Amino acid sequence: MTTTPMTAIETEDRRQYRATRRRDFAVDLSMALATVLAALAIGFLVMLATGNDPIRAYEVMLTGPLERSFRVGRWLEDATTLTLLGLSVAIPFRARQISLGAESQVYAGALAAATVAIFVPLSPVVAVIVPMAAAAAAGAGMGLVPGAMKARLGANEIVATLMLNAIVVRVYDYLVNGPLKESGSSAVHSKSIQQDSALTPLSDWFGVPLGRANIGFGVMLLTAVALWLLITRTPLGYRIRMTGANPDFAAYGGIRVPRVIEWSFVIGGAVAGLAGAHLVQGVYGRLEPGLAGSLAFEGIVVALLARNNPLVVVVAGLFYSYLRAGGDIMEQQTDVGTEIVVVIQAVIVLLVTAQALPSLLKRRIARRQVGVR
Amino acid sequence: MSSVLDVVLSSAFLAAALRIATPYLLAAFGGLVAERAGISNIALEGQMLSAACTGALVAGYSGSVALGTVSGVAMATLLGVLLAALRLELGADAIIAGIGLNLLASGGTAYAVYSLLDDKGGTSGLKSGSLPTVTLPGVEKVPVIGDVLSGQNMITWLAFLAAPFVAWLFYRTRFGLHLRAVGEMPDAAASVGIAVRRVQYTGLALSGALAGLAGVFLSMGYVSFFVRDMTAGRGFIALAAVFLGGLRPWGVFLAALGFGAAEALAVQLGTLDVPPQLVSTIPYAMTLVALALYAWRRKRRGRAVPAAASL
Numbered sequence: 001m002t003t004t005p006m007t008a009i010e011t012e013d014r015r016q017y018r019a020t021r022r023r024d025f026a027v028d029l030s031m032a033l034a035t036v037l038a039a040l041a042i043g044f045l046v047m048l049a050t051g052n053d054p055i056r057a058y059e060v061m062l063t064g065p066l067e068r069s070f071r072v073g074r075w076l077e078d079a080t081t082l083t084l085l086g087l088s089v090a091i092p093f094r095a096r097q098i099s100l101g102a103e104s105q106v107y108a109g110a111l112a113a114a115t116v117a118i119f120v121p122l123s124p125v126v127a128v129i130v131p132m133a134a135a136a137a138a139g140a141g142m143g144l145v146p147g148a149m150k151a152r153l154g155a156n157e158i159v160a161t162l163m164l165n166a167i168v169v170r171v172y173d174y175l176v177n178g179p180l181k182e183s184g185s186s187a188v189h190s191k192s193i194q195q196d197s198a199l200t201p202l203s204d205w206f207g208v209p210l211g212r213a214n215i216g217f218g219v220m221l222l223t224a225v226a227l228w229l230l231i232t233r234t235p236l237g238y239r240i241r242m243t244g245a246n247p248d249f250a251a252y253g254g255i256r257v258p259r260v261i262e263w264s265f266v267i268g269g270a271v272a273g274l275a276g277a278h279l280v281q282g283v284y285g286r287l288e289p290g291l292a293g294s295l296a297f298e299g300i301v302v303a304l305l306a307r308n309n310p311l312v313v314v315v316a317g318l319f320y321s322y323l324r325a326g327g328d329i330m331e332q333q334t335d336v337g338t339e340i341v342v343v344i345q346a347v348i349v350l351l352v353t354a355q356a357l358p359s360l361l362k363r364r365i366a367r368r369q370v371g372v373r
Numbered sequence: 374m375s376s377v378l379d380v381v382l383s384s385a386f387l388a389a390a391l392r393i394a395t396p397y398l399l400a401a402f403g404g405l406v407a408e409r410a411g412i413s414n415i416a417l418e419g420q421m422l423s424a425a426c427t428g429a430l431v432a433g434y435s436g437s438v439a440l441g442t443v444s445g446v447a448m449a450t451l452l453g454v455l456l457a458a459l460r461l462e463l464g465a466d467a468i469i470a471g472i473g474l475n476l477l478a479s480g481g482t483a484y485a486v487y488s489l490l491d492d493k494g495g496t497s498g499l500k501s502g503s504l505p506t507v508t509l510p511g512v513e514k515v516p517v518i519g520d521v522l523s524g525q526n527m528i529t530w531l532a533f534l535a536a537p538f539v540a541w542l543f544y545r546t547r548f549g550l551h552l553r554a555v556g557e558m559p560d561a562a563a564s565v566g567i568a569v570r571r572v573q574y575t576g577l578a579l580s581g582a583l584a585g586l587a588g589v590f591l592s593m594g595y596v597s598f599f600v601r602d603m604t605a606g607r608g609f610i611a612l613a614a615v616f617l618g619g620l621r622p623w624g625v626f627l628a629a630l631g632f633g634a635a636e637a638l639a640v641q642l643g644t645l646d647v648p649p650q651l652v653s654t655i656p657y658a659m660t661l662v663a664l665a666l667y668a669w670r671r672k673r674r675g676r677a678v679p680a681a682a683s684l
Contacts, residue, residue, distance in 0.1 A: 046484070050484070050485075050488040051488070052488070098468050098469075149664070149665055149668065153665060153668035153669050153672055154668050154671070154672055155664050155665055155667070155668035156616055156664065156668075158413075158415065158468065158612075159612060159613045159616050159660070159664055160661060160664055162606075162609045162612075162613065163613060163657045163658075163660045163661045163664070164657075164661065166606065166609075166610075166654070166657040167654045167657045167658055167661070170650045170651070170653055170654045170657075171650070171651070171654065173650045174648050174650035174651050177650070178648060297472075297476075300472060301472075301476070304469060337483065337484055337487040337488070337493070339480045339481075339483040339484035339487060340480070340484055341480070342476060342479060342480025342481075342483070342484075343477065343480040343481055343484055345476055345480070346473050346474070346476035346477035346479075346480055346481070347473075347477070349469065349470075349472060349473030349476060350459065350465075350470060350473040350474070350477070352469070352473075353459060353463070353465030353466055353469045353470045353473060354459070354463040354464070354465055
């Protein structure tokens with residue numbers, strides 16, 4: 001990396017910098033854990049207050065997903081989509097852009113992937129990759145619209161992304177019910193994708209039934225690592241972080257802030273597009289109405305919980321989809337509705353917003369380390 | 374095309390437009406007050422939902438529609454104060470806290486209804502009744518105007534009175550002056566002795582109350598029961614109307630009314646030979662274009678963006 005040997009001071013600086021980073025990471029992770037525990041405790045009280053048995057409910061919820069291998073598969077499948085959507089909003093969030101556009105991007109991605117995977121004949125391997133690329137491109141395009149509106153015109157990105165969501169979801173609904181609907185079928189869905197375009201199920205590799213979980217999980221892990229490298233190790237990542245930390249200062253330092261903002265939306269959109277490809281090529285094998293459910297919005301929770309650190313997003317995504325899977329099992333086996341999971345999730349968000357807490361903690365630790373009282 | 378014109382000019386359409394615009398108007402004024410106080414209220418959706426649910430449940434169990442209305446509005450007001458507290462006391466980002474409150478409302482109302490009534494869908498099993506409509510004795514007989522104006526719900530009337538009320542509040546009262554000053558530049562406001570926090574808490578409470586009225590209208594005016602997630606994104610549309618209206622009372626009034634009319638049109642055109650999903654995208658596409666135009670015009674004029682509008 002460096003060609004000239006570092007001076008002793010530089011080495012020391014670097015060591016200290018790394019130590020700070022490690023400490024911040026540890027604090028982020030433990031804050032996330034504490035947040036979750038507090039939210040679970042509040043959920044406990046809510047169940048108690050409404051006359052349900054919280055101990056039994058939590059027992060089922062927390063052990064259920066691991067009891068059978070196909071339940072594990074259900075969890076991993078959900079985690080793949082959710083984590084990709086979490087990653088997709090984490091990038092614009094890093095540039096301090098509140099993008100709520102994952103919904104439009106995931107549906108656009110699903111449409112693009114399905115169109116290619118159903119209608120374009122391709123040789124093996126390529127047949128998997130091209131639809132995914134199409135989905136990423138479509139998602140990126142959906143990110144570009146609000147991104148450019150914000151960066152070039154200063155239009156409010158929250159309103160822009162929400163309006164785009166409303167439009168794309170309706171167009172998707174129209175296409176699935178109309179032009180793309182499989183003729184001769186009574187249920188509403190598109191034709192199935194070609195066999196070659198399907199993402200290989202994980203069951204084929206592990207020899208146990210894992211439901212619809214597929215190698216999209218690996219794609220998700222790779223995406224997370226790639227985004228982490230992008231944010232921490234590349235000039236663009238630096239510009240995104242600078243823009244997020246202080247846009248005025250970034251502009252003063254010669255960073256073209258509008259362009260960086262646009263890129264953050266485009267990259268986020270591409271990742272959300274991949275989530276759409278995963279749903280089409282890995283989970284459903286075709287287009288279905290309401291494909292992504294509420295996942296797009298829940299991705300925001302995951303990103304927030306992970307403080308927009310791509311690697312922590314994976315942990316948060318796995319954890320949160322575990323709660324979702326457990327919530328479904330809890331609803332089947334006890335009287336407690338799965339809505340309690342949404343309440344727990346809401347409490348997590350509200351606790352995470354209490355910005356004053358973690359920065360206070362970080363400052364206190366740092367102060368103790370340098371020996372200032 | 375003549376059939377479209379027939380639809381638009383019919384008194385049934387105009388009456389429907391006023392009815393559909395009601396929750397947009399109230400929620401948009403709620404959003405406007407909060408925005409001008411310097412705290413974006415993205416929790417309008419959750420406040421409407423909580424009010425709708427609380428209203429229907431309380432009215433159903435107590436048998437009093439009035440009590441239901443008051444409790445619904447009170448619940449939404451409380452959420453407004455909670456949002457202000459999260460922002461002011463805990464340093465939370467108002468947008469993210471708002472997302473959290475929306476989730477809490479969505480999960481909390483569904484959980485409450487399921488726990489109390491053992492019904493996943495809503496409170497249709499509960500007889501909760503609805504708010505009275507207002508018939509205008511003289512006007513009722515007038516051909517078109519009578520059909521349009523008479524027989525509207527009392528909350529629709531309140532929604533239309535909210536426009537002059539908010540305009541009066543902003544520009545004719547001391548509180549309105551303080552509110553706008555706080556939203557524009559809190560430090561400057563504090564330096565001349567305005568109690569910034571108190572103004573913001575009051576503004577957010579009022580914002581919640583207006584959204585609460587919108588919510589109560591959904592479950593006790595539109596229909597007489599609560600359905601899970603019945604706000605269906607209306608809070609977000611109302612927020613769009615706030616920005617589209619340029620953060621001014623009468624601008625917001627026109628924007629919200631426009632959304633109501635566009636949605637009524639989409640409903641009416643559904644009976645014609647046009648895909649309803651595509652027709653229903655029209656108001657959102659219009660908003661997107663208008664948002665871009667508004668931003669472009671503002672940028673070209675080079676006018677300073679109000680602090681609250683830049684988020």
